[in-house]
Amino acid sequence: MTAIVAYVLGETWTKPAIAEVSVSETEDLVYIRKAGSAGFDGMQSLTDLRNNWNRLLDAAELTPDERREAVRMFNQSIAPIPGTRV
Template sequence: MLGLSLTALGARRVWDSALGEGYGVRSPAGSPAPGMSMAEQLRAKLHPSRFPSMSEQMSAIVGFVLGEAFTEPAIAELHLTPDGGVLAVPVTAAGERGQAAFIGAAVDLQANLSRLGMAAGLDADEWSEYARLVRERVGVELSGEGG
């Protein structure tokens, strides 16, 4: 098992260096093009490369929501705790899983995912699909509206 330990204050530092040099946010995607599927549109609009200040931890969360591996390690599982926390289980490209670690509060994650969707300029259909994915994969309802 990986010896990954994420804390609220040191999460980015740990996530950024969990496996040493050569890991991080994977290659960027372009802007949505005509004829793209909804999944492709969301991937392009929400890709971490469009948001230079996005942490690798948030990049991993967005990847988890979209079913992508934007980081190395990626997130294999996210769990909400009864006291409002969020636990993440990291996984390498080789399939090696780390231990579940606290990565923050569910209310903060909900707010950050909502703000990301707004900043990405999602239209109403994209917002609806994004909100559905967040609800199904993470278990939180997004606030705000797209479009």
């Protein structure tokens, strides 16, 4: 989750950093490309990623405004591939 949080915030906290995240909602998959890679290096469930993000926000005990901003940033950064929305 550290790499995902950094990616959402536009930061680099891991090596290699995440260079790109693409989402296929129809497949419920998240494709992750690391910096310096030509193709996608990993996949995970979109549902799992969303659940993990929400658990992280719960643990952080954010204010309602902070939580809304964190959700907005996540949704902006972890966006579906065009044409794959459910």
